[in-house]
Amino acid sequence: MQHDISKDQSSSAALYQRALKVMPGGCSRNTVLRKPHPLYADRGEGCYVTDIEGVRRIDFSNNMTSLIHGHSNAEVISAVTDQLQKGTAFALATETEIQFAEHMCSRNSGFEKIRFVNSGTEAVMSCLKAARAYTGRAKIAKMEGAYHGLYDYAEVSQTSKPANWGDEQKPVSVPVAFGTPASALNDVVVVPFNDIERALSILDQHAEELACVMIDLLPHRVGLIPASPEFVQALRQWTRANGVLLICDEVITFRSSYGGAQEEYNIKPDLTAMGKMIGGGFPVGALAGRREVMDVMDPLADKVLFPHSGTFSANPITMIAGRITMELFDEAAVIKLNLLGEYARSQISEAIRKSNSPACVTGGGSMFRVHMKPEPPINYRAAFQTPEESARLKVLLDYLFDHGIMMINTCSGALSTVMTEQEIDILVEVMMSGFRKIEY
Numbered sequence: 001m002q003h004d005i006s007k008d009q010s011s012s013a014a015l016y017q018r019a020l021k022v023m024p025g026g027c028s029r030n031t032v033l034r035k036p037h038p039l040y041a042d043r044g045e046g047c048y049v050t051d052i053e054g055v056r057r058i059d060f061s062n063n064m065t066s067l068i069h070g071h072s073n074a075e076v077i078s079a080v081t082d083q084l085q086k087g088t089a090f091a092l093a094t095e096t097e098i099q100f101a102e103h104m105c106s107r108n109s110g111f112e113k114i115r116f117v118n119s120g121t122e123a124v125m126s127c128l129k130a131a132r133a134y135t136g137r138a139k140i141a142k143m144e145g146a147y148h149g150l151y152d153y154a155e156v157s158q159t160s161k162p163a164n165w166g167d168e169q170k171p172v173s174v175p176v177a178f179g180t181p182a183s184a185l186n187d188v189v190v191v192p193f194n195d196i197e198r199a200l201s202i203l204d205q206h207a208e209e210l211a212c213v214m215i216d217l218l219p220h221r222v223g224l225i226p227a228s229p230e231f232v233q234a235l236r237q238w239t240r241a242n243g244v245l246l247i248c249d250e251v252i253t254f255r256s257s258y259g260g261a262q263e264e265y266n267i268k269p270d271l272t273a274m275g276k277m278i279g280g281g282f283p284v285g286a287l288a289g290r291r292e293v294m295d296v297m298d299p300l301a302d303k304v305l306f307p308h309s310g311t312f313s314a315n316p317i318t319m320i321a322g323r324i325t326m327e328l329f330d331e332a333a334v335i336k337l338n339l340l341g342e343y344a345r346s347q348i349s350e351a352i353r354k355s356n357s358p359a360c361v362t363g364g365g366s367m368f369r370v371h372m373k374p375e376p377p378i379n380y381r382a383a384f385q386t387p388e389e390s391a392r393l394k395v396l397l398d399y400l401f402d403h404g405i406m407m408i409n410t411c412s413g414a415l416s417t418v419m420t421e422q423e424i425d426i427l428v429e430v431m432m433s434g435f436r437k438i439e440y
């Protein structure tokens with residue numbers, strides 16, 4: 001039966017009715033929507049979030065992976081509060097930007113230069129534009145189904161479905177937004193993830209037109225399956241041999257190693273896009289990489305190949321919050337959190353086994369994702385949910401939410417450093433009961 005929110009007495013329902021009058025869908029961000037209405041946050045403390053109805057939940061979403069130390073970290077609050085008194089944004093440079101740039105470049109020897117922007121979308125867009133400016137070529141290649149934010153080119157094929165994704169030998173460039181120019185679609189080459197033979201054969205057909213190949217090493221929407229080391233090496237070799245840049249989107253995966261997931265693969269991409277957690281809870285993006293490539297943005301050059309600016313880029317609030325957050329996320333913290341990630345994945349697997357559910361868990365580092373499929377999917381097409389699987393996942397997600405657990409809406413989780421095995425044990429116990437509620 002349809003829930004009538006005009007009769008719903010909750011404070012969240014009342015807010016949502018106001019919200020619907022002034023925002024499309026009642027929000028600025030589709031990921032906050034829930035049926036029959038979103039729940040509104042009151043406060044976050046450590047790994048808990050309390051909504052305005054007074055219900056407290058363990059937060060495994062961490063604002064879609066962006067809060068590596070959970071909510072209201074005391075050191076970040078203190079430093080940001082000091083900076084608030086001095087000013088939040090200036091049309092002057094600040095030392096805070098240099099300090100953060102120095103810290104980030106010290107984490108990875110491939111980060112010869114860095115620039116900050118305001119979101120992951122902007123970081124990816126800037127990487128793609130820098131690659132075009134550097135190579136003088138227009139096309140980009142990306143993995144089928146991978147999410148890289150909202151830029152026209154970066155979002156191609158992100159929501160492909162069986163009805164429009166075409167032959168596996170040559171995935172179709174499917175637009176996300178209506179009205180995406182055909183020229184943008186023609187400039188995006190889509191390749192299957194982790195399939196060396198098919199990917200290289202497609203890339204070969206566009207070798208002289210491609211500016212870059214972009215990859216997320218643990219792509220969430222593709223199934224949160226790690227890229228295979230052989231696939232990544234093959235892309236690195238192919239790009240180098242063909243004068244094409246390799247871009248790693250580490251907006252999520254930078255958490256996996258001290259210098260980003262690329263360290264685990266022992267590769268140096270030409271450019272890396274970052275965002276989310278490096279902002280310490282504030283809007284952020286960054287691109288870093290090889291000096292000659294980054295220098296396409298150098299405004300002091302005789303000919304500036306890619307003029308690049310942003311009103312709030314490198315604002316001192318984000319710079320300070322980001323630096324303190326990343327300094328706290330040192331080598332030891334990364335290792336500890338990844339161990340907790342391993343614990344979570346193994347305990348969830350055990351719960352799946354014990355409850356005899358046709359489900360599985362994927363992930364890596366401090367992330368995990370539950371699929372309503374008996375075997376871990378190998379790529380976007382295999383991870384794509386049937387209507388029955390998505391209905392079962394919804395039962396599980398609703399059960400978790402109603403029993404004090406907040407997840408990312410794909411049933412993925414991102415751990416924070418304030419979590420312990422205790423929170424994982426609670427999650428697993430609730431998940432086990434949730435699995436038993438699902439009808440097959």
Ligand SMILES: Cc1ncc(COP(=O)(O)O)c(C=O)c1O
Pocket residue numbers: 064118119120121122124147148149150216220249250251252275276284
């Ligand atoms: C891998 C990846 N790249 C880019 C983005 C875009 O980042 P933002 O939402 O900050 O624009 C996201 C966001 O979820 C992401 O997961």
